[in-house]
Amino acid sequence: MVITLIKYLGILVIGGIIGYKDKLSPKLEGKLNTIQSACLLFLLFVMGITIGLNDEVISNIFSIGLKAGLISVFTVGFSILFVYLVRKFVLMGEKEIES
């Protein structure tokens, strides 16, 4: 957990410094979004593979899937609601995080 955190934070900071110092060629900079999207879709594809390879998950998807799905929908829904309330009533004066 700690090593993972340091690794992620480290790579973010390195990228951050490069971005801050404008070390990128303009040509590459214009392609940042495309590169990100391509990497992202590849990563999601691979994550899908891990789910597909896991027989336990696949067989469980049909047995306890509905229950699990319901719980996750509520979990996400209430997370959105609570953060919405915080933004509306606590952070309302903060222009920086307007949506």
Next chain:
Amino acid sequence: MSLKIFFAVILGVGTGYFILPAEFSNNIGLIIDIGLMVLLFFVGIDIGKQKDILDKIKNLGFKVLLVPLAVILGSVVGSMVVGLFLNMKINEAGVIGAGLGWYSLSSTILLSNGYVELSALAFLSNVFREIIALIFIPVVAKYIGKLESVSTAGATAMDTALPVISNSTDPQTAIIAFITGVICSTAVPIIVPIILKIPL
């Protein structure tokens, strides 16, 4: 983007289930790790290009911490509420939400405490949460709010969901997302055992 994300995941599931041999899963952790590092590197560049961003975060101060707090509370309360309808014990339902999307950890903790079925449910539910988050972050960011889009991800806001958040919002929200993900991830191993012990 949501649609592309959806199809990428489904295509992956199909490939894993129908085409690839089971041994492939030995290499997959490394592939994901490398992919994630490359992505986080580019997210970092995006954040770095916004030069006034650290000042903005400083201005927000401790209020930034309210986001992960709301995510944790919302997740636990949300799963407790639906647990009522599903005739589950309230603490056992709450524990699933307390996984905050970190499926490997929450299910492992439950398994080591002797909850086999609950562990499977927590695993699957938190896998679903991650998938729901990845697909709906762009939608929530557009129609509800940027901070709310962070909330869908929970613990995964610091890794797998971060690129999607960064892609659908702005660099400042990406930083808040990372902070939120770190705090949520730290909270999972603490709150899962605690909620499990609450006699409800």
